[in-house]
Structures are given as C-alpha cells and as structure tokens.
Amino acid sequence: MKANIVIIGGGISGVSIAYNLAKKGVKDIVVFDDNYMTGGATGRCGAGVRQQWGTKMNCILAKSSVDFFERAQKVLEYHRDIEFKQEGYLIVATTKEEEIQFAKNVKLQNSVGIPAKKLTLDEALKIVPHLNKEVVLGATFCPTDGHLNPFLMTDAYFHAAKRLGVQFFYREKVLEINVKDGEIKKVITNKREVITNQVVNAAGGFAKEVGDLAGVDIPVYSENHEILVTEPIEKIQGPMVISFSKNIYCQQVPHGSFIMGRSDKNVAHDHDIGSTHTFLDEMSKTVTNLLPPIGELRVVRQWGGSYNLSPDRQPIISGTDQLKGFYMACGFSGHGFMFAPMTGILLSEIILNQPMSIDITELHIDRFKNSDHSEYETSVV
DSSP: OBOSEEEEOOSHHHHHHHHHHHHTTOOOEEEEESSOTTOSHHHHSOOEEOOOOSSHHHHHHHHHHHHHHTTHHHHTTOSSOOOOBOOOEEEEEOSHHHHHHHHHHHHHHHHTTOOOEEEEHHHHHHHSTTSOTTTOOEEEEETTOEEOOHHHHHHHHHHHHHHTTOEEEESOOEEEEEEETTEEEEEEESSOEEEOSOEEEOOGGGHHHHHHHTTOOOOOEEEEEEEEEEOOOSOOOOSEEEETTTTEEEEEOTTSOEEEEEOOTTOOSSSOOOOOHHHHHHHHHHHHHHSGGGGGSOEEEEEEEEEEEOTTSSOEEEEOTTSBTEEEEEOBTTOHHHHHHHHHHHHHHHHTTOOOSSOOGGGSGGGGGSTTOSOOOOOOO
C-alpha cells in the first residue's frame, strides 16, 4: 500500500488535518488510529470552546476556530446539528491577584476582536445566580464561547474527509516508522505496511511515543484529567463556569446534566485514564463551595482522559529539522478539541508550503531550544 501522507491519530485533530489536506487537493491520505473514532482524548473531553486565554496566540487560535465552528455544519455539509451552543464562559475570580490578571487578559482578548468583558460580582450573579457570592469577587465573560458535541463534530469532519477520498483505519496500531538516510520510508502497522515519506503525528496522549518511533524527541508528556457527569435537571445554567484558583470547570449540557472536571497536581505522568474516589471527593467539595445548588445533584458516572502537555501549555504545530517529512500537532494541554479547526488549516498550510493564515512561528517545536522561548499559558484547569 502507498500513501502520500499518513496521519497517526484519528481524533478531532487528525480528522481536521485530513479534511483540510484533502480539500486542497492532496490525494492518497491515510489515517490510522488504534482505537475507535473518538475513543481517545476527543471523546473524553469536556468539549468546551472558549476564547478567553492569557496568551495572544491561544486567543487568535481560539477565535478563528470559533468562527469555523459557527459555520461548520454548513461547510462540512453535515446532516445533523453539531450542537454548538454559544452561551458563554464565565471565568470567576476568587483572589485579588486573579482580578488584576483577568483585567489584563480581557484587554488582550479585546485587542484581537474577542468580545470578552470584565464583570463585577453583581453582574456575574445576573448571569449565574447560584454562584457563591461569599467566594467570588468578580468575573470575565465572553458570550460567543460555548459547548459543542465532540462526537458529532468529529463525525462531521470524518464524513467530509471520506467524501474527498481520505482512507480511515480505526482499530489499527502503528508499530513502526521506518526511517533511512534521514527520510521516512514506510509506516508499519499491526495489519499492513504503507510506503510513504510524510507522517503527521496527531496521536494526542501518545504523541511522544509516536515521535519516538520516528526518532524525533518531542518535549511533551501525558497525564490523566478526570470528569464527572450528574443527573439531568431543568436548565439553570447557560455558560460554562471556570475557576482557575478553585481548579474547576462546570457546564450544563443541552440534555440537562452537568459536566465538570479538574486537574490534579499530584497525578502521574503516564497513560492511566482511570477514575478515582479522590477526584470525586475533591470535586464534590469544590463544586459545593463555588456553585452550592449543584452539590445536591447525584453523580451518574465519571471517567478520565489524557491531557498531552507541552512545557509552556501551548500547542506544537510544526514540522521539524530532526526528520524530513515529519509533522506534528500535539501538546495542546487540554485544548486540542477547541483548537481543531485551526490546527487542520495551519498544519495543511505548513505541509503544502502555502502562505500561513496566521503566523505560528512561536508554536514550532524548536522554541524549546531556547529557555526564554515564549509566553506561558496560565489559563488552564
């Protein structure tokens, strides 16, 4: 079997890259994933979509991706509603330091056209009345942020790419990337060999391991982030509520359940995506403190998912001097789903040596050669 480009990873980033390459006329694109579609990080994420970031690059990527999500169903000619609900993100400040930083963030966000605004406590309570006013000092809000169905969005990209001739092989594991004389020669899976000289690493939590197969050192690591979902109730909350200091995000989805998650600074850097009693206990205490009525709800289930983190919490979207024909989209640090539209567009431009829609020089893997390489994204749960 021969392929022009092999993409390793069939989640939202991989299918977006495949679609954008095929849309630009690239033939013989093959996508491998050792899981089922959305069986990895895409299907386990909270699926929030926000533009309120602390670095200019993340703001630009997010805003451009939201612009696409708003048109995605029509552009991709998808037969179902992708359930993009834009009811905003309310990011609450619980410390004076956050109040100061959030004012700076809003100024940055406004400078690139994001309609975020700084709110007083009273203004925040008008949007989410059940906030604990003894805990929250103020907030920021962007009305065009929202929540999207990750399964339907990935499926929309998948079907659009298939119509353009992309071949997908799920439940097929890449075992080897054969390199000779500084060039990729073939990809070997558990079922076949594919002759190719171009590989895209969109393997999510396993991006480092895929890099290792090609002899490319990628400075990322993976860790488990857990999520729970409650019983459904009548709608009481429109926007996603986030607190960085309290380490929580909480969203009521269209069918009425609340989805919420948090990070764990003590979690191991590995591929364990199990769920724990510790998470359930800590999350219950946190949500009860910040959003008291939600603490009364019954938990239906909980799960874990992999975050693939870069040193500066910004993605790596680039080729590499380490190996000709090897490209990567990884290290999204929990933001891969919401950045997927621009990931596909930008990496396709890099691969095809086309003019860039956005200058993403600072997202090149080589930035980590310099200890003072770039900004650090702190707006992460």
